[in-house]
Amino acid sequence: MALGSLPPRAVVIGCALLCFACSDKPGPAEPPPPPVEPWDGTYTPLVETTDWVDRGPYAPCTFTGVQGSIVDCDSPSLFDLSKCDTASLSTLDAHGIYGVDVRNVAGYPDFVGVRIPPDGGTGTMEGRPLTRQQVTGSFQFSSRYTLRNVVRQTVIVGCGVQPSGMVTGCFARCANGKASWGTFEAARMTWGRGESESSGGLRLISESDVPQSGSHVDVYVAHKHAYVVSTNLDPGTEGGLAVFDVSDPSHLVLKKSITLPGDSFWNAAWTKDDTLYVASRSSGVIVFDISNPADPLFVRNVPGGAPLDVHTLFVDGNRLYAVSPGPAPTGETLVFDISTPRDPTLLNRIVVSDTTSYIPSAHDSFAYQDRLYINHFSSGYVVFDVKDPMSPRELGTYTFQTENSSSMSHSGAVGTFAGRTIAFEGGEGQGTHLRVLDVTDPTNIPLIGTYKLRFHASIHNMILKDKRLYIAYYQEGLRVLDVSIPTNPREIAYFNTFRESNPGLTDWMTEGAMGIRVPGDGYVYVADSTRGLLIFNEL
Known part of the structure; x- marks a missing residue:
């Protein structure tokens, strides 16, 4: 087996054995890391980029409703997913808690939370029960409720899963049938960046x-x-x-x-x-x-x-x-x-x-x-x-x-x-x-x-x-x-x-x-x- 094909641990052990065979004298000790110089109070001011930065649309899907017209936001026919990789949605678990960063078509932010319980029961969006939830092979959720005598709908429809694991797609909000819409990027709120439970010596x-x-x-x-x-x-x-x-x-x-x-x-x-x-x-x-x-x-x-x-x-x-x-x-x-x-x-x-x-x-x-x-x-x-x-x-x-x-x-x-x-x-x-x-x-x-x-x-x-x-x-x-x-x-x-x-x-x-x-x-x-x-x- 070639050395490059060995697992890292085997490579380390193998190299150590090779070195031992070459000489019975200990090699030079690794130099200690250089000391961190104390801060002297100088700095270069940074440019303030604000918090939410408009990165443009998150997905190639579109909502086809007409601005100002009366529509049912939860109608699947209003979402054009023809440019989406919807097959990638099949990789998602059938449960989870997602933080959904929403970008309105005008370039303004919003945020939606979605929770799909592991027991298959009814999930929530923004704390309210979902009126539709489809997770297996798709990522579609909607809620419908009345607030201050206005019938409101919020709908999100998945377009695909990015290499980072983020789910992207389109959303729509309706108030008495009048719609606003845009795209979203959703992160499942499990441990980020592939981290373990802990690091650095912290113990519970x-x-x-x-x-x-x-x-x-x-x-x-x-x-x-x-x-x-x-x-x-x-x-x-x-x-x-x-x-x-x-x-x-x-x-x-x-x-x-x-x-x-x-x-x-x-x-x-x-x-x-x-x-x-x-x-x-x-x-x-x-x-x-x-x-x-x-x-x-x-x-x-x-x-x-x-x-x-x-x-x-x-x-x-x-x-x-x-x-x-x-x-x-x-x-x-x-x-x-x-x-x-x-x-x-x-x-x-x-x-x-x-x-x-x-x-x-x-x-x-x-x-x-x-x-x-x-x-x-x-x-x-x-x-x-x-x-x-x-x-x-x-x-x-x-x-x-x-x-x-x-x-x-x-x-x-x-x-x-x-x-x-x-x-x-x-x-x-x-x-x-x-x-x-x-x-x-x-x-x-x-x-x-x-x-x-x-x-x-x-x-x-x-x-x-x-x-x-x-x-x-x-x-x-x-x-x-x-x-x-x-x-x-x-x-x-x-x-x-x-x-x-x-x-x-x-x-x-x-x-x-x-x-x-x-x-x-x-x-x-x-x-x-x-x-x-x-x-x-x-x-």
Whole structure:
């Protein structure tokens, strides 16, 4: 057998034997890899390409309906597949969860989720039952529903499977029979790029279900207890708070579960001393006494008064920042004095100046060195001077929104590298990814680095610990980056947490790894939307 035809392992062994036969003296040692030079703070600014970039039609199929005419979108005769490789569709499994990137003929994006259960039951599209599903030898799905007295149809028809595994085809949407259409590219949301379950030494230490049936979205760890919050966004589910004793991370013990009727959309958690704060869609910030960490006791909700939707929280010293996506049109960030932790005092409400963007609502914040960095959906990444909370000053904004992109600034983390203030910003939506920004001068914020995975998945949250960035990346699971050179974020480990078989999974883009904490106890804590609480070793 020729050496070139041997398997790689045999080649290595064979070469080693040949070398051994030639000499009994050890060969020269392999030189160690060259040391990585520390970043000196210099960079070349990158061009902002936005998130969703129009790459033209995804498939050669067409929808033959006439603009403005009344049609049945679900009529197969309206889709011309004559230029398609429909035979390639026979390679697809008869089940799966797909993220479908839709391009309207006018060059605007949309996104559709499709889930076909493995048991052959009725699947869903955008959370609604499919009225037609054909997978064997084809890729055709439709849903029909009534919303605000309008009969709506969404139809996708496969054209072929690309070498990358992506399914492409045509879609149509009808509202009372009036159609719009375009093409799509669909990715099955299993582990991307042919990856294994994990890499880089990340190990799953333990895993536990969470009692609430809703989506598990955030976790905070204090006093050897993990506080997991869940939302009840989907009908028939419940959110709330689950408390786990994590003194032995390999053996989690559920200590308490709290759900309040009519108020269980709880989206974020944070602690200060013996006080726990929970962000509630209805009650603002809920304050709990955790003098006994296993048994949170309700104290009050703040600021009180009219119902208030608080979505995210951040504690910095004696300040609590609570971000609310409402009221319209911009949302607000509430600033509390928590020098007395169980009695937060409202100091101010910060509102950005932009009121005209696509979705100018506040979502998240990060406080660092007297500045507050607010992820403000389509308004961008907004920087405030909050040294005097009674007189906050808006310093600058980095925006990447365009008229044909619906992606949003969603989360971030900030630190100091080579004497410069560097922000890591993650978006949510099609094509969103990690941006590295130099925010030393907020009036002039350049893009200096990026990190991207699949176009069909996005970042939910992140934690910067020293020079490593831990990312909860929805269907892409847990990702760990070496960011010691911010201009070149380098993935050093991952764990694919997403499993299509998880009970309760939906077709939404926002499934998978969501909440993340790295409290410094040697472990990484992840709240996964359906798997619950997962604990990994810290690298």
